[in-house]
Amino acid sequence: MFRINNHKKYMKKIALLFTLSISALINADTLLHVGNLLDTNNGEISKAVTIRIKGNKILEVTKGYSTPKKNDEIVNLKQSYVLPGFMDMHVHLAQEYVPKAERRSKIEPEYRALFAANAASKTLMAGFTSVRNLGDGGMETISLRDAIKEGLVIGPRIFTSGKTIATTGGHGDPTNGMPKDNYSPPSPEEGVIDSPEDAKKAVRQRYKDGADGIKITATGGVLSVAKSGENPQFTDEELNSIVATANDYGLWTAAHAHGKEGMKRAVIAGINSIEHGTYMDQEVMDLMKSRGTYYVPTIMAGDWVAEKAKIPNFFPALVKPKAEKIGPQIQSTFAKAYKAGVKIAFGTDSGVSAHGDNWQEFILMTNAGMTNQDALKSATIETAKLLRIEDKLGQIKPGMLADIIAVQQNPVEDISTVENVIFVMKDGVIFKDNT
Structure with a gap:
């Protein structure tokens, strides 16, 4: 009986730790520290910003490089030019x-x-x-x-x-x-x-x-x-x-x-x-x-x-x-x-x-x-x-889907830089990171 009872307590602890780990991961965000964020609507560049992503959506875009919370993932795009997919x-x-x-x-x-x-x-x-x-x-x-x-x-x-x-x-x-x-x-x-x-x-x-x-x-x-x-x-x-x-x-x-x-x-x-x-x-x-x-x-x-x-x-x-x-x-x-x-x-x-x-x-x-x-x-x-989805895609704004890419130079000044896309995120998932 002693072993069985301890085994049950042990399994409960494991289950609790697993639940807490999953919860932490679910609550974790992805932070893109962006050196140059391109506004595709007007061609302007915002320097040193953070794009916070939760799940498959952009949660917020803020000035400066935000400090991550526990379990947040940081992606360093400080040397890149970032724009919508x-x-x-x-x-x-x-x-x-x-x-x-x-x-x-x-x-x-x-x-x-x-x-x-x-x-x-x-x-x-x-x-x-x-x-x-x-x-x-x-x-x-x-x-x-x-x-x-x-x-x-x-x-x-x-x-x-x-x-x-x-x-x-x-x-x-x-x-x-x-x-x-x-x-x-x-x-x-x-x-x-x-x-x-x-x-x-x-x-x-x-x-x-x-x-x-x-x-x-x-x-x-x-x-x-x-x-x-x-x-x-x-x-x-x-x-x-x-x-x-x-x-x-x-x-x-x-x-x-x-x-x-x-x-x-x-x-x-x-x-x-x-x-x-x-x-x-x-x-x-x-x-x-x-x-x-x-x-x-x-x-x-x-x-x-x-x-x-x-x-x-x-x-x-x-x-x-x-x-x-x-x-x-x-x-x-x-x-x-x-x-x-x-x-x-x-x-x-x-x-x-x-x-x-x-x-x-x-x-x-x-x-x-x-x-x-x-x-x-x-x-x-x-x-x-x-496509009638301008409320979901086409810009990097809070509430939009997290479709984000990066290139090495400012494409407004040098369009040829789009030949080499070095970072690709779709729906909040990173598929390519050559930064």
Whole structure:
């Protein structure tokens, strides 16, 4: 009896100590001692501040280097420039374009899912803590989004459209280029529509699948095996049906668009963002400004396809002339749109180019005339507004989610420093610390 009683007392003590230890850890905060804190809203730098983080949120931002409480963790960022995690509004995590000679003849959904997980890790390590994935073959990034939330996989916060919605033969029709005997006409559930009723069904299916938003291909595209890269591919009635149904279900909408007419129709229908926007003119810009439509330029994609078009046999025969014509135009369109005051949200179309190189878009944007400060704002504050989460992300303020990165130099003065992100925190968890 003596031993049993003592054993019980011992176990009670162990349980108490364990409970106290867990409680201490739960109550512990993470303190970032920051030498230079960048306000992405105005470009100003605050010197010597402490960011106190509890759980996945920023608790407070105070002047000076606060003294830690017992069990608090201190992270020394006194020599760094700290700013909110970047957000990329146009990626394709489950793919990456390769030359025709290297293209796999068979790609299983399981392979795409594993590829997406690898791409997600690269993207997060590059300082992009949130992305909007626009277009999948199936459920890859919907599943990946959930796996990342559950801590099973490392990657950025994902907002995904699932499968793209296209029209028969349009950019996004998965049967383009296939022998007719090898497929049955794809359905709205599979992402191909030809009427307003089809459009409703396709949007509702994406809601059922768990998508966060809707991506449509309002015009032809560069990399699809189809002749035109710019013709309009939806009727006004189809577009109205898509946008109205998406609004009913609380889904954002994004339109791939190169040609003017397709852009114009999409903007008038109420689309939230235009992707690429190659042949955008003043009329379209004025429409976008009046309706608050965002422009996601993806200059990287245009630059990349223009360069690759110079390599013999890199692209299929139908793709090469489109890459040569459309690719070089995007940067000049971006310069005009920025000067005109169109709202711009950062996006790369990574998956055309390599994942993890997303930072290069900053260089292309600033080379086209955008200020460094506005480029940084486009990847933080403006992207958060486009996603309707500006109360959670885009700035380092009390109550916001703790998505925080650091670089070695002041990016407002030298934008090239974003190539080397040395610290990455997402949701209060440190994923990279090379300080």
